[in-house]
Amino acid sequence: MSDLFEVLEKRAEANARAEIAAYGREIPDYRREAADPRGHAAMLDYAIWFRRHTVEMTRDGRPLGEQALSFIGEIGRQRASNGFSTRAAESVLVLHANLMLHEIHDAAGDGEDLNALLRLTAWFGTQGLRGTAAYMRGYLDEQALRVKLAQRVSNFAESLLSDTATAGEIARSLGVQVHEEYVVVVLRCPATPETGEIVELAFKQHSVPLLWQAPDEVVALLPSGRDDPLTVVKALAELTGGPCAVGAATGRSGSLAEALAVAGRVARVAPRERIPQALYGIPDVFVELGVAKVPEVEEWLGDLVRCLANGPDLVATLDAYYRNDMNRLVTALALHIHPRTLDYRLGRVRELAGVDPGSVRGIRILSSAVARALREQG
Numbered sequence: 001m002s003d004l005f006e007v008l009e010k011r012a013e014a015n016a017r018a019e020i021a022a023y024g025r026e027i028p029d030y031r032r033e034a035a036d037p038r039g040h041a042a043m044l045d046y047a048i049w050f051r052r053h054t055v056e057m058t059r060d061g062r063p064l065g066e067q068a069l070s071f072i073g074e075i076g077r078q079r080a081s082n083g084f085s086t087r088a089a090e091s092v093l094v095l096h097a098n099l100m101l102h103e104i105h106d107a108a109g110d111g112e113d114l115n116a117l118l119r120l121t122a123w124f125g126t127q128g129l130r131g132t133a134a135y136m137r138g139y140l141d142e143q144a145l146r147v148k149l150a151q152r153v154s155n156f157a158e159s160l161l162s163d164t165a166t167a168g169e170i171a172r173s174l175g176v177q178v179h180e181e182y183v184v185v186v187l188r189c190p191a192t193p194e195t196g197e198i199v200e201l202a203f204k205q206h207s208v209p210l211l212w213q214a215p216d217e218v219v220a221l222l223p224s225g226r227d228d229p230l231t232v233v234k235a236l237a238e239l240t241g242g243p244c245a246v247g248a249a250t251g252r253s254g255s256l257a258e259a260l261a262v263a264g265r266v267a268r269v270a271p272r273e274r275i276p277q278a279l280y281g282i283p284d285v286f287v288e289l290g291v292a293k294v295p296e297v298e299e300w301l302g303d304l305v306r307c308l309a310n311g312p313d314l315v316a317t318l319d320a321y322y323r324n325d326m327n328r329l330v331t332a333l334a335l336h337i338h339p340r341t342l343d344y345r346l347g348r349v350r351e352l353a354g355v356d357p358g359s360v361r362g363i364r365i366l367s368s369a370v371a372r373a374l375r376e377q378g
Helices: 004-026 028-034 037-060 066-081 086-108 114-143 149-161 167-174 195-206 229-240 256-269 282-292 295-308 314-323 328-335 339-353 360-376
Strands: 181-188 210-214 217-223 244-252
Touching: 004 028, 004 037, 004 086, 004 114, 028 037, 028 086, 037 066, 037 086, 037 114, 066 086, 066 114, 086 114, 086 149, 114 167, 149 167, 149 195, 149 210, 149 217, 149 256, 181 229, 181 256, 195 210, 195 217, 195 229, 217 229, 217 256, 229 244, 244 256, 256 282, 282 295, 282 360, 295 314, 295 339, 295 360, 314 328, 314 339, 314 360, 328 339, 339 360
Parallel strands: none
Antiparallel strands: 181 217, 181 244, 210 217
């Protein structure tokens, strides 16, 4: 019976052809490349070489040498020069690893050659990381010559948010590092055509990667423990040129997708402010988050906001009143009005809304109405 190494060597070409077919099915950039006979042949040659080289190195107990790593890096450079996206480069590495491990276990059959199987999987685990780093280094070094900084920064942000293993290499190519923890901030702001300029400025001035998820929504990744997050967010809001709703959540590298989801939900109910006053999180808007899930309550609050519109700046007055812990003098000072004028406005709120803004019930109802009104402004 043939040993595991012999089986894999015999199957190298067939497995390589199956791999190229899988790339074409799942990754558009590879489908485009495979449509060209020369491109297909080059990809196939590399796939065959890698399998045979893996068998050779594992059988002899040797790691990938510098010449092999240089060759792998050259393949990465070729992919970048052919316009392959960063997402394609990341996806192919994951798919390649899964296919190779499947091939190894499939060739092992019932596990009669357990020692060889363990040697192969151990080699592929350690040397695969080195090969991945060489591939991404070659890809990113070439990409830096061809792609604008704004796009490369956005690729880095997307990689962090997708929790990919290649984020570290992308960070290296940009001259930064991956931090253990980030404050994920979602800013909902007026749509702007200057997205690339904003991404580049934010990175150059604050080393903060941005990713535009929609024309009116941008994600910022602020390293924890660095600059004051609110100061940076204020600067970002100024760059966008309009009032922003801000949502924030903290997460660790490798699991930022959950933090992004939380920050996005918060931003959808947070007030729009020209100068953000806080990094709003769940504790700040938990009432609004609950209300947003009940359309009937949303409609009722909308009616209440329309009632308040019949008075003199009542929404802004209530906002200042609650922000200043219902202190009359401080609130009046913030609004640049006389305390008696404030009393008059609060009285109008009682008349129009039918509830005392200083009562427990009034605070619960009117603070939610104010938050809804501010969210809709801008």
